[in-house]
Amino acid sequence: MNTLNQHYEEKVRPCIDLIDSLRSLGVERDLALPAIAVIGDQSSGKSSVLEALSGVALPRGSGIVTRCPLELKMKRRKEGEDWYGKISYQDHEEEIEDPADVEKKIRGAQDEMAGVGVGISDDLISLEIASPDVPDLTLIDLPGIARVAVKGQPENIGDQIKRLIQKFIKKQETISLVVVPSNVDIATTEALKMAQEVDPDGERTLGILTKPDLVDKGTEQTVVDIVHNEVIHLKKGYMIVKCRGQQEITEKVSLSDATGREDAFFRDHAHFQILLNEGRATVPKLAEKLTLELVHHIQKSLPHLEDQIEKKLKKTQQELDRCGNGPPSDASDRFVFLIDKLTEFSQDIFSLTSGEDLKSGAGLNIFSILRNQFKFWQDLVERSQVTFSCNIEKEMTQYERKHRGRELPGFVDYKTFERIVTAELQQLEEPAVLRLKDVADIVKKEMIKLAEGSFVGFPNLIRTAKMKIEDIRKVKEAAAESMLRTQFKMESIVYTQDSTYSKKLRMQKRQDDCLDGRVFTFGKPSTNSAASNNDGGATLKEMRRHLKSYYQIAGKRLADQIPQVILYQMLKESAIQLQREMLQIFQDKEKTESLLQEDPGINTLRTCLENRQNRLLKARTLLTGF
Known part of the structure; x- marks a missing residue:
């Protein structure tokens, strides 16, 4: 499936592993990580593309199938090594023994996070797959863009999905992988419009055309022109793939057999053969293209990522300083803590009214x-x-x-x-x-x-x-x-x-x-x-x-x-x-406990900030050692 040379392969996995490790730390809650987000209108063939890349069946059907962002982490193993799968969401983590169970596990995770039915959630599901048959690649699958709400869906479901998609693709660190059926007018697709809104120059957008077998006769050259980047220009260009159709799924054509059929389709097609010869067609070529794009994108983003981490750490420390350490548990220590608090405030009051710098660091200048x-x-x-x-x-x-x-x-x-x-x-x-x-x-x-x-x-x-x-x-x-x-x-x-x-x-x-x-x-x-x-x-x-x-x-x-x-x-x-x-408060020791009752919210905030600080420190260590 991969034709990357050995020297390049030695660079690919470390880069992708680095970002996956950062994401597993939860760093994406604090700063944007390089990623490829897969977007498309409903029934665009998005799930089929991801199935072909991952080698496992993903949820399919009519309406909204992807109801939560799905992080698909693929790791290529050496020939002869066993298939491995793991699904993680919220506080749940579970290994998957059989590839056939992947679809059921994803549906169960979506039901738990977004509710049984047709609702959506912003929470991320992480699916890790390791196999000799997958590329070294991480993608984030997003819900298909719905135009009309169906039974059981809120009236604004379309707006909810667009908001979720924009949350990912507006980040400069995200490459938008736009999936468009070959048999529709590409200019009218909502997914491409959304990508153009956040990336008007097309610098971080890659187009994928699907369903080439459904193209009307006489319109094939238009499809070729699109893939040649002559219709709507994208700097990362276009690829075209043919994945399993519904009939092939019904006939239980395996994914490996579907790959062979795809190659034959393009090789024998009068108009699309040129795209195969140019390396712009088939899922294996798409896998290579995506891996190259992701690695280059990661390498380009690393200096900015380090800078982001340092700024975020500094800001987090400032917020922690404002939260303080909280009162000590020992009664005598608590009284001393209160004395220190009131003394510092009294000194700052004098400094405020005399125009001097404040010990608290508050930038007040009356x-x-x-x-x-x-x-x-x-x-x-x-x-x-x-x-x-x-x-x-x-x-x-x-x-x-x-x-x-x-x-x-x-x-x-x-x-x-x-x-x-x-x-x-x-x-x-x-x-x-x-x-x-x-x-x-x-x-x-x-x-x-x-x-x-x-x-x-x-x-x-x-x-x-x-x-x-x-x-x-x-x-x-x-x-x-x-x-x-x-x-x-x-x-x-x-x-x-x-x-x-x-x-x-x-x-x-x-x-x-x-x-x-x-x-x-x-x-x-x-x-x-x-x-x-x-x-x-x-x-x-x-x-x-x-x-x-x-x-x-x-x-x-x-x-x-x-x-x-x-x-x-x-x-x-x-x-x-x-x-x-304020200093007279010291005289009433009985009030100490009341005055030092801490707001429960500040405790929660302090814990969140400490967790963020730990994540960022670990992230900095990972980047330093890379």
């Missing part, structure tokens, strides 16, 4: 978030200064119209100055409180994230920390709000250092002088501003300069002090209080 909040506040203050500058003229005009009494034009008293400035500043009070509430929410969320990361698997510890974080947030937010409102009450007292005010006033005067230079046109002053009016214009202009200067000083003060108040109460004071309250 300051990068708060910086945006405080930048928003600064922008708001600066916009208020612009608005204030625009409103000053209107304020002073209203004063002239409503409040000026016996004083001469241009006189504006100090009370008016105070009223205008403080009224504008008070408009920033509620936005400041709103910014506080936003920051309080952010701090609470980040602290809870840290608690969830620090106490993974201990729901009672997480719940306790959350309650304390929420209570502290309410107290510190109230304290911060009180401080903010006090700050704005203090702003009703107009005050700044003389030197600061004088410097700002001089700067404002220079700016106004520059502006005045721009509003003169050809030596004539603009008449658009009230400050340029003859009636007290100079004095009003001076007052406007004073107002703007002071507002800029007060605005700068608020831009800095409001964030400082918020940071002091919501970060520094909250962190200190949380540290204090």
Whole structure:
């Protein structure tokens, strides 16, 4: 059956054995392994091809026959050695003594995994066959694509099958072996369409034409053109085979006799003889082709596979680190374990609120978030200064119209100055409180994230920390709000250092002088501003300069002090209080057991991760020794 030279045969089996060993470890749950997946529409002849390759009868019949993915591992033995078979699925493993029992064993496995009837399952059945008459090859047989649900099948059975097929063929490590009857229009077959969707360039798709004896007369050349890759191009090309038909099965023609009949069919066929001569026809040639493709594919995939394993191991270790080792069984050790947990969390809380790296490794940086909040506040203050500058003229005009009494034009008293400035500043009070509430929410969320990361698997510890974080947030937010409102009450007292005010006033005067230079046109002053009016214009202009200067000083003060108040109460004071309250838990030893009750799910997750790590370590050892 095989015509591979001895040198190549020495490379074939080790490559395939390596992947089979990795698959038997269960590594395919963690990463994609090189494979050949066999797909086809219902009644495409898929089962017949696999029977011809494996030498054993597989489940046949109408409707969905393959109801679970079937991994068919074939190992060629030396001439004279006995046939060997083994079937494995879930936790079941059983040797098969007689090749005639294979079909019954597969049906029984499918019934157990997918239920008796016509349902399907994603779980894999592994069938190992060793014989002098099989090639060194591993294939994965997938359910035939159903177009219409039959009695007993769910209405979406077609979608279920397609989803299962896509799960395999979308992987870049999988070669799609598309089985298509020779007597149908290849462009309309669902299996080829699915392969093209995930492999549009046809780089990892191989076509197999079946049932050449059913081709209508006059259409033979079309079949030859397809196999010659002239109709729908696939880089891996096409093969054509003739397997046992239903009549030959009824007549109990053996698989070995069917191989002889197949060879004779192509040798004597006027149109298809050329395909035999070119090595594109018969099951033995297909076996050679598939073995070559699989080995080349494995060799090409190995470097990427090693890289995948290293990345997966690193990620698994990180997840295990987050799960922790779990609490010790000894009572005194458990108390020490709790102390260590709470101490590390307390240290991380301080680090979080001071911008330092966390011991837990959580990538939290609260300051990068708060910086945006405080930048928003600064922008708001600066916009208020612009608005204030625009409103000053209107304020002073209203004063002239409503409040000026016996004083001469241009006189504006100090009370008016105070009223205008403080009224504008008070408009920033509620936005400041709103910014506080936003920051309080952010701090609470980040602290809870840290608690969830620090106490993974201990729901009672997480719940306790959350309650304390929420209570502290309410107290510190109230304290911060009180401080903010006090700050704005203090702003009703107009005050700044003389030197600061004088410097700002001089700067404002220079700016106004520059502006005045721009509003003169050809030596004539603009008449658009009230400050340029003859009636007290100079004095009003001076007052406007004073107002703007002071507002800029007060605005700068608020831009800095409001964030400082918020940071002091919501970060520094909250962190200190949380540290204090978490460490007080040590005093109540009776609560230790309750706090260290581990979430059952984390135990399960830890076990799964440890199993994955063991699989990957064994896989790495296999690859290293290859």
